[in-house]
Amino acid sequence: MANEWLQLFPEKVRSLLVALPLSLLSKVEEIRVREGRPLEINYSGKYHFLGANGALTHTPEEAYKPDREDSHRLLDLISNHSLYTMEEELRKGFITIPGGHRIGLAGRTVLSGGGVEHLRDITGFNVRIAREVPGVADGVLPYLLDRGRQRIMHTLILSPPQHGKTTLLRDLARQISSGDPSPREQGRPGLKVGIVDERSEIAGSRRGIPAFDVGPRTDVLDGCPKAEGMMMMIRSLSPDVIIADELGRREDADAVTEALNAGISVVASAHGKEVTELLRRPGLGGLLEQKMFERYVILHRSEAGLSFRILDSQKRGLLLISPQQQPGGGLRA
Numbered sequence: 001m002a003n004e005w006l007q008l009f010p011e012k013v014r015s016l017l018v019a020l021p022l023s024l025l026s027k028v029e030e031i032r033v034r035e036g037r038p039l040e041i042n043y044s045g046k047y048h049f050l051g052a053n054g055a056l057t058h059t060p061e062e063a064y065k066p067d068r069e070d071s072h073r074l075l076d077l078i079s080n081h082s083l084y085t086m087e088e089e090l091r092k093g094f095i096t097i098p099g100g101h102r103i104g105l106a107g108r109t110v111l112s113g114g115g116v117e118h119l120r121d122i123t124g125f126n127v128r129i130a131r132e133v134p135g136v137a138d139g140v141l142p143y144l145l146d147r148g149r150q151r152i153m154h155t156l157i158l159s160p161p162q163h164g165k166t167t168l169l170r171d172l173a174r175q176i177s178s179g180d181p182s183p184r185e186q187g188r189p190g191l192k193v194g195i196v197d198e199r200s201e202i203a204g205s206r207r208g209i210p211a212f213d214v215g216p217r218t219d220v221l222d223g224c225p226k227a228e229g230m231m232m233m234i235r236s237l238s239p240d241v242i243i244a245d246e247l248g249r250r251e252d253a254d255a256v257t258e259a260l261n262a263g264i265s266v267v268a269s270a271h272g273k274e275v276t277e278l279l280r281r282p283g284l285g286g287l288l289e290q291k292m293f294e295r296y297v298i299l300h301r302s303e304a305g306l307s308f309r310i311l312d313s314q315k316r317g318l319l320l321i322s323p324q325q326q327p328g329g330g331l332r333a
Helices: 004-008 011-018 068-078 087-092 165-178 226-236 250-261 282-289
Strands: 028-034 040-043 046-050 094-097 101-112 115-128 155-159 193-197 218-222 241-244 265-271 295-302 305-312 317-321
Touching: 004 011, 004 068, 004 101, 011 028, 011 068, 028 068, 068 115, 087 094, 087 115, 155 165, 165 193, 165 218, 165 241, 165 265, 165 295, 193 226, 218 226, 226 241, 226 250, 250 265, 250 282
Parallel strands: 155 265, 155 295, 193 218, 193 241, 241 265
Antiparallel strands: 028 040, 028 115, 040 046, 094 101, 101 115, 295 305, 305 317
């Protein structure tokens, strides 16, 4: 159902959210619940506090302040009343729930052997709402096609957090898997797509079944680390294209190299504002130096919406898509 994510919240917080205009509620991207501090929402790149009367405000003193009961109830709801079963999520600092919604957690860390074992005394929550935006990849996909060889070029999507990388990957998966029989697309065939969904955000799977439309010829490894998942895909699922979110570790880069050498196209994302920033990162720097990626898609967000820049393997600009050319005036995360 629409806005099912509202059921995540304790009654008082939920009542304030449902009182918002539906047009605004449909744009909400983040809800930040901090115990004893102002309730905050983010929509269309704008941040507001939510008052105890349900009105938006920029004044912290006027905002509703969730109490301990609110935070305990929220933690109970997002963990499905079984916090002890979410040890791995508490170690990583986030929980992804069915539908692809991701909740970042803040609290006291418990250390073991110099590393984080888990979180306790959790009093901060950043609820990121996942949504489909069908057609958001329309302007990008033609520049990723190698029509002569009927393949997708190796592509890296780049932006800071909260700019819509995952939303774009989701629609690319759908369109690549579905194909396009129209004369305009010269009868582009659908390809086998494999999604390695480490954080369960791209497909939003529920018991192994994608909650989002990721295409008819798509297989999903849900909750699987990217490096291991890409190797599993290569060995057993024979994809034409592998899609993964947020590359970063050296192991991820090694797995990408294996996929490329196996003749499989890779479409992935990474955090950053410009391609040159990635050269300093141990894992991704080597991929860039070897020109493994044939296309770079750089996302930039402003008040007008989201724009795309597409670069070739030599980092030369091919296209700039303005927010006005995007569905709904810009991508929503």
